[in-house]
Amino acid sequence: MTRPEDRSRRRPKIADVAATAGVSTATVSRALSNPGLVGEATRARVMDAVEVTGYRINSAARDLRQRRARSLLILAPNLSNTFFGTIFAAIQKVAGEAGLAVQISDSRLESSRLATLGHDGRTDAIVLLDGALDPEIVNGWRLPLVQLCEWNEDYDAPAITIDNAAAARLAVDHLAQLGHRRIVHVEGPPDNVLAIHRRAGAQAGATARGLELTLLPGDFTMESGETAARRWAAMTPRPTAVFCASDECAFGFIAECAAMGLAVPADVSVVGFDDVDFAGRFLPALTTVHQPRAEIGRIGAERLLAALEGGRPLGPRAEPVPTRLVVRASTAAPPTTSPRPKQ
Amino acid sequence: MTRPEDRSRRRPKIADVAATAGVSTATVSRALSNPGLVGEATRARVMDAVEVTGYRINSAARDLRQRRARSLLILAPNLSNTFFGTIFAAIQKVAGEAGLAVQISDSRLESSRLATLGHDGRTDAIVLLDGALDPEIVNGWRLPLVQLCEWNEDYDAPAITIDNAAAARLAVDHLAQLGHRRIVHVEGPPDNVLAIHRRAGAQAGATARGLELTLLPGDFTMESGETAARRWAAMTPRPTAVFCASDECAFGFIAECAAMGLAVPADVSVVGFDDVDFAGRFLPALTTVHQPRAEIGRIGAERLLAALEGGRPLGPRAEPVPTRLVVRASTAAPPTTSPRPKQ
DNA sequence: CTGAAAGCGCTTACAG
């Protein structure tokens, strides 16, 4: 199967095909990219020559000539974060089908390197998963750009997001319906836009339902959930339910409860936010607000492609992507007796 | 801060800088990429002109001229798999510092599209995370290529992996030391190289320790772990420990035990394989074999860079990356009494 | 130390 002579032959270019077919490079180019412009017989000769030479187009050369990169850049603060994997996959699917490459980079670079990424002629459009970059740099890129999940008002670009406040209300409503009257909200980082909206939604929901809501600080991490669990356990009376601003935080909260000998949901109901891949596999499986990450990624990529193809601007902020609460095993009615003491 | 005139100005090119500085484009090019070749005063004039015009190099043009892409392509069977995130991050870190872009693509494309990826002049080297691609396609790419974690003997490329058999022995040795005498191994997919090596290691370890080893089929998924748990529960006498070929499988095994009213590690000790991010957060935290994914990614990227810079070949298969067992809460000494019956 | 010219591998008005 291996043809050893191939190994030594240099890569054929369009001129080789033209020579083999006895036509000009212009004709080869047309036959390949716009066959309708070329005569039947000529086209056949060109195709034969392509076959014979093993020619494949050099996209880099074509792209330079056409002054485009056929490439999307995804910028995320932490490429290893499992939250982003699904989004990458969705974007790559849409982009790949349209013939665009997908480039990924960490967004937490020193500013000159970061700025360069949007200015080096190797990217047509940008997907931003980080709301904490310098707006001057972001707005300095003259490329179509969308923000996903998180956003920054100072970026001059539309954002594809859920309605985080409404989503948080879903969580609080669920707890209220189960019969909980006193609940805790473990917040995200104080200055984070998602955290602010989720807290606002939780507060609005609690007020509307006449619930007593206690705020505990957090930062989306598992550790902050553990800390919050200890604080919660020290409260008297103990709220019977907790709404954490992220799944990670909820995992930490539950793990610390287990360490303290308290059970979820028997002693306390816990709701998370995001519905990361792992939420359904946790023990107990986590009740949480689903962020449709695949859909957000798909919509973002499609809007970018539309802007690229149509030469149209991206348009304003999109309407929120619908979300929903996924009820699993970590929530239940409040204990009828007072919570069991620490054993 | 926004300079509105910037918005309308077209992107400056090297000729604009040359005109502004009153030198040739060759001189601008040299001043930027090889300042030592240019006179002090000229260099200063060029730098001023760069500043004034806001020039940034067009990498696409430079790359075409230099006949390279300054880009690495990562191919993975499933971009959303959390297993790969850490590897992406490690590769991007190494590549980014060397000025290379990182492109990602799903490797499960129809073959013509897949083949094109390695032939379109937009990639200098390939990182392969999939051992199930057509060897003819893979070997047809005339680019430096490394396989990571998984490998295929038919690919003409080195693989950076752990010694899966030795790693599996670590797991079995641990269970033996805890006092387990009868253990189960839940296998991976029958034709998967990793599964084959892990099983062989488990068998060798069991033989060396004089343990009784029962094999149960699996395929690395959580569902297969659940199925295995039911099979295990039906065995008499029940083995007191299980070594699963993947963490996912172990999560499923444990979840199904919980559903059956059996506790880990009280009723059965469970060991996984991989040490995915979630392993330490599971309840109970999972004892597992650590696959150093960040290091594997780093080593792979570094070897590729070395081959690219030196023009040297990649060399043969690398020696295995060291691994270790991470002991957490899911393993303990076997129950002294016979296992509790299903309640 | 600097410039004129060729060229990376394509595409695309412009003629005919």
Next chain:
DNA sequence: CTGAAAGCGCTTACAG
């Protein structure tokens, strides 16, 4: 329908 020529924006022998 086809070709000669220019050009995408750079870099790099080759001269001087």
